[in-house]
Amino acid sequence: xxxxxxxxxxLQFLRNPVEIVLLIGLxxxxxxxxxxALGNLIDGGExxxxxxxxxxxxxxxxxxxxxFLTELExxxxxxxxxxxxxxxxxxxxxxxMFKEVLRSEELNDMIIxxxxxxREMDAIKADDSYAAILEFPENFSADLLENILLDEKMNxxxxxxxxxxxxxxxxxxxxxxxMYQEEFTLGTFLGNNGIDPQQLQQKGAEITQEVSSVxxxxxxxxxxxxTIGMIVMNVLFMATxxxxxxxRERQSHIFNRMIIAxxxxxxxxxxxxxxxxxxxxxxxxxVFIFAYFAFDVTWPDLTxxxxxxxxxxxxxxxxxxxxxxxxxxxxxxxxISFFSGVVVTIFAFLGGSFFPSGTGSFLGKLGDYTPNGAxxxxxxxxxxxxxxxxxxxxxxxxxxxxIGAIIIGVISYPKRGAAS
Amino acid sequence: MLxxxxxxxxxxxxxxxxxxxxxxxxxxxxGLLGPNGAGKSTAISILSSLLEPTSGDVKFRNxxxxxxxxxxxxxxxxxxxxxxxxxxLSAEENMxxxxxxxxxxxxxxxxxxxxxxxxxxxxxxxxxVVKTFSGGMKRRLxxxxxxxxDPEILIMDEPTVGIDPQSRNYILQTVKRLNKERQMTVLYTxxxxxxxxxxxxxxxIMDKGNLIASGTKDEIKQIxxxxxxxxxxxxxxxESFITKLQEKPQIHQMKVEGNEIVLVVSKDVAIFSKLAHxxxxxxxQLRAVDVKQVTLEDVFLHLTGRAxxx
Numbered sequence: 097x098x099x100x101x102x103x104x105x106x107l108q109f110l111r112n113p114v115e116i117v118l119l120i121g122l123x124x125x126x127x128x129x130x131x132x133a134l135g136n137l138i139d140g141g142e143x144x145x146x147x148x149x150x151x152x153x154x155x156x157x158x159x160x161x162x163x164f165l166t167e168l169e170x171x172x173x174x175x176x177x178x179x180x181x182x183x184x185x186x187x188x189x190x191x192x193m194f195k196e197v198l199r200s201e202e203l204n205d206m207i208i209x210x211x212x213x214x215r216e217m218d219a220i221k222a223d224d225s226y227a228a229i230l231e232f233p234e235n236f237s238a239d240l241l242e243n244i245l246l247d248e249k250m251n252x253x254x255x256x257x258x259x260x261x262x263x264x265x266x267x268x269x270x271x272x273x274x275m276y277q278e279e280f281t282l283g284t285f286l287g288n289n290g291i292d293p294q295q296l297q298q299k300g301a302e303i304t305q306e307v308s309s310v311x312x313x314x315x316x317x318x319x320x321x322x323t324i325g326m327i328v329m330n331v332l333f334m335a336t337x338x339x340x341x342x343x344r345e346r347q348s349h350i351f352n353r354m355i356i357a358x359x360x361x362x363x364x365x366x367x368x369x370x371x372x373x374x375x376x377x378x379x380x381x382x383v384f385i386f387a388y389f390a391f392d393v394t395w396p397d398l399t400x401x402x403x404x405x406x407x408x409x410x411x412x413x414x415x416x417x418x419x420x421x422x423x424x425x426x427x428x429x430x431x432i433s434f435f436s437g438v439v440v441t442i443f444a445f446l447g448g449s450f451f452p453s454g455t456g457s458f459l460g461k462l463g464d465y466t467p468n469g470a471x472x473x474x475x476x477x478x479x480x481x482x483x484x485x486x487x488x489x490x491x492x493x494x495x496x497x498x499i500g501a502i503i504i505g506v507i508s509y510p511k512r513g514a515a516s
Numbered sequence: 517m518l519x520x521x522x523x524x525x526x527x528x529x530x531x532x533x534x535x536x537x538x539x540x541x542x543x544x545x546x547g548l549l550g551p552n553g554a555g556k557s558t559a560i561s562i563l564s565s566l567l568e569p570t571s572g573d574v575k576f577r578n579x580x581x582x583x584x585x586x587x588x589x590x591x592x593x594x595x596x597x598x599x600x601x602x603x604x605l606s607a608e609e610n611m612x613x614x615x616x617x618x619x620x621x622x623x624x625x626x627x628x629x630x631x632x633x634x635x636x637x638x639x640x641x642x643x644x645v646v647k648t649f650s651g652g653m654k655r656r657l658x659x660x661x662x663x664x665x666d667p668e669i670l671i672m673d674e675p676t677v678g679i680d681p682q683s684r685n686y687i688l689q690t691v692k693r694l695n696k697e698r699q700m701t702v703l704y705t706x707x708x709x710x711x712x713x714x715x716x717x718x719x720x721i722m723d724k725g726n727l728i729a730s731g732t733k734d735e736i737k738q739i740x741x742x743x744x745x746x747x748x749x750x751x752x753x754x755e756s757f758i759t760k761l762q763e764k765p766q767i768h769q770m771k772v773e774g775n776e777i778v779l780v781v782s783k784d785v786a787i788f789s790k791l792a793h794x795x796x797x798x799x800x801q802l803r804a805v806d807v808k809q810v811t812l813e814d815v816f817l818h819l820t821g822r823a824x825x826x
Contacts, residue, residue: 100616104609111604288638349600352566353661357617358589397722 097359101367106364108341109375119320120336123330123383124390130326130450131391147227147265148208149198150220154231157191160238164188190240191232203272213456216395217497221257227265230273231255244281251277317390323473325449327383327466328408332443334376335412336436339419340369343429361509363495365417369502372416376409393479401485402473407494408471414501415467421505441512447472467497517542517701518563518588518669519571523572525558532558533569534725537550540669540703545695547716549812553821555725557597557673558703563703564594564671564764593667597674599654600661607638610646611664618665625733628664636660637686650806652683659687663694669701670694676711684711691715709812719812723820733812740780740810740818743768748777748791757798764790769818775803 109116168178181188198209212220220226232254239252254273258266345351354364384401387393395401413436422431444450446462446470464467472495474487484491520538524531533555540546561567563574565585565605574581576588601610611629615621620628633639636656646654659675672691676684690737694700706712712719719736721729729736753772761770761777766787769780781787788805793801808814816822 097616100613104605104613107609108602108604347598348599349596350602352596352613353594353600354617355566356564356589356592356594357614357665358586359617 097363097368099362102371105338105371105375107441115212115272115337119330119333119379120382123326125384126326126330127319127322127387127391129405130322131317146206146208147268148210148225149227149265149269149436150210150212150226150368151195151198152212152214152217152231153191153231153236154214154234155236157189157237160235161188161241164238164241173508179352185438188241190280191237194273195281197272197276206268218277224259226388227259228269229257230269231257234453235464240280249262252441260420276498302423316476317391317393320393321452323384323387323393324446324472324479326470328447328475329379329440329444329449330383331380331409331412332415332440332468333436335372335415335419336432338368338372338375338416339423339432340429341431342420343423356391365502365505365509367418368420369413369417373409373413376412380405395478395483397478397484402488403484404471404474404478404487404491407491407498408467409469411467411494411498414498414505417505418501418508421508421510424510425508443468446451454472465493467494470494470497517577519575520559520563520574521558521575523574525555525562525567526570531725534761536572536722536725536727537636537725538563538730539719542701542818543695543699544717545691545702545704545715546768547712547719547784548703548722549707549712549816550705550722551707552789553799554707554722554725556722558725559722560594560673560703560705561673562614564592565589572634573723579806582806583631591668593664593665593670595659595670595672595675597677599646599658601646601654601657602773604645606643607633607647607649607660608642610657613659614661614663620665628666631659632663635663650680651681652686655679655687656690659690667700669703671703672782673705673706674707675743676706677710683822688715695759703821709816713812714724719814721816721819725817728819729815736815737810739815742783743810743818745808745810745814746781746787746791746802747808748802749775749793749801749805750769750798751775752779754798754800756792757800760794760798766790769821771817778814778815778817800816 146204165182170179195209195211197203198207205468210226210397217229217231220229233252235254236254239250256269256273258269268318343349345354351364355361384393384405419432419435423429443466446459447466448460448463449468449472464473470490474490474494477487477490478484518540519733520536523536525533536555536559538546538559550556550620558567565574565581565588565775567584569809574585574588578586581588581802585749602613605613608629610726611632612625615625615629629642629799630639633642636659638653638657638660641649641653646657649657650769656673659672662670663674670691676687679687691704702715704712704715713733716733718732719730720727721736726728729739752775758772758777760765761779766781766785769778771778779787792802794800
């Protein structure tokens with residue numbers, strides 16, 4: 097009789113090609129889109145962000161610094177301090193130093209810096225080849241020095257203009273300016289207080305060197321990652337599809353016919369479990385086969401792959417039983433719609449289907465407590481060359497989830513069939 | 517053979533069925549008549565072991581079926597009001613599925629499917645998917661599926677709802693034939709009184725969860741033996757005519773339906789001259805006055821003050 101349930105479901109799928117396209121076509125489309133669009137983030141490639149930046153100074157910085165020193169001499173500061181400031185005049189040119197930063201090796205490839213006169217502003221604004229303009233207003237350097245060294249005047253602000261569609265460039269310049277301003281202020285502060293800034297930098301570098309990650313296994317391609325991500329997400333929809341079919345059986349009183357035929361509810365939910373398991377398995381395998389041919393996603397350990405697929409589809413079967421039981425009990429399809437519309441998305445997000453949440457991170461750990469997340473971790477691990485035994489914890493979790501879902505489903509199954 | 521004893525079914529605060537008693541003997545066609553929402557479907561769900569009653573008992577061959585309905589389930593076939601079929605499967609695939617559910621297999625199942633498809637007139641459409649069928653064909657297949665395992669009792673819940681007169685006639689003929697040729701016991705629920713009147717030996721009438729009358733057709737009609745049903749027709753009615761009719765103590769029931777008024781009056785009262793006089797007095801131009809034989813519809817109107825299809 098269970099075979100009849102599976103056969104009946106097979107015939108229904110066969111006559112609903114739209115359903116098949118959604119269950120199998122959708123993950124394939126998503127793998128292709130996400131694998132290509134977000135591939136650079138995973139494959140370690142760089143996104144091309146080269147842009148042209150115009151720097152406009154409204155007043156010559158050298159004159160500003162000279163004026164600043166003259167004002168200092170005319171003021172009531174002690175002569176030693178004035179002499180010390182004059183000795184480091186070179187390092188008191190914040191705008192010049194900033195330009196040096198922009199021309200540094202690290203930023204040279206990304207930002208093409210061009211200096212321009214204030215009167216050229218309108219022409220540059222009209223020129224589409226510039227992504228951003230950094231404008232230093234009159235007396236900017238003098239005001240900045242006064243703010244930092246004498247604690248007077250407000251911190252002056254450089255103005256950043258960016259063209260429509262160049263928000264990323266604008267954002268990058270904004271961050272570089274903020275970081276530079278922070279460092280310049282800190283450096284000057286440390287200098288004033290007799291601390292060697294280089295010593296601090298050395299310590300910082302040492303700390304950074306300690307935080308390094310070395311993976312002994314093969315790196316994954318984006319397409320391989322998203323093949324797994326999309327399969328573990330989309331296979332969850334098989335549970336909702338099977339539960340939906342079951343609910344329709346109840347609504348149309350087919351389920352009542354079964355009850356009157358003395359069809360045991362145990363047999364019924366074993367039928368639901370196996371139907372969901374088998375079709376989820378077929379769905380996953382078909383997409384994996386596609387990924388093998390289209391994206392060259394190959395499995396180093398086929399047995400381990402099949403074991404994980406079995407465990408995961410068992411959890412999908414358990415979910416189908418649970419959703420069917422709750423929808424029968426509540427006499428409403430809402431739980432199925434909620435699961436398919438909201439819970440699957442949350443599970444997919446936590447499980448890392450959309451982007452890698454990182455092993456050991458909070459999100460990554462949380463994701464391992466979802467059936468798809470645990471399956472994904474296990475698949476990824478196998479794909480990286482690890483063994484099935486390394487994934488025992490994931491498999492145990494998936495099995496427990498499946499058994500838990502089935503037990504709750506059985507408990508909440510309505511005692512007697514529905515009547516109008 | 518099958519009995520409902522003092523059955524009550526309560527849903528939260530609503531009593532869908534109240535202290536209902538009913539019995540069905542082997543080989544008879546019993547009608548359960550009542551308007552929509554009368555409690556017929558709940559009653560047959562209890563009778564067919566789909567629902568447990570809040571109180572009371574269901575007995576089959578003098579054994580209670582409440583806790584262990586297995587022996588009852590083996591001999592009943594149910595035709596639900598809804599089309600309980602897989603629309604994406606063909607007629608034959610549906611029959612195979614439900615036949616297997618009833619533990620039929622092999623040649624026996626194959627032969628049974630052919631036989632039932634012949635009986636319901638769908639043999640030539642056996643390979644067609646149900647969603648391509650007309651409403652009447654779906655209804656016939658709905659009945660056919662319930663007949664696969666040769667049930668002793670066929671419970672039919674409004675099996676002719678929403679179909680054309682031709683299909684309805686086919687279904688009624690099929691039910692009659694099954695009863696005659698196979699001595700199949702049938703419980704037939706409907707709110708079409710003419711169907712129940714045509715098919716059934718005995719009738720139960722339900723309204724608002726209560727059984728309000730039961731017996732053979734003649735016994736039920738005897739309720740109105742001392743009364744006549746008079747149909748008045750006019751182009752229009754005025755308020756004064758209707759008010760004055762309502763004031764007449766000889767008129768037991770009255771229902772206005774468009775340009776027709778149905779009156780239930782005592783047989784021994786000479787009412788015609790009074791009606792003519794009243795029409796003249798209120799300037800109503802009577803087009804026709806007709807006295808008809810009592811129907812189940814009249815009995816229902818008499819008992820509840822409402823028409824069956826209200």
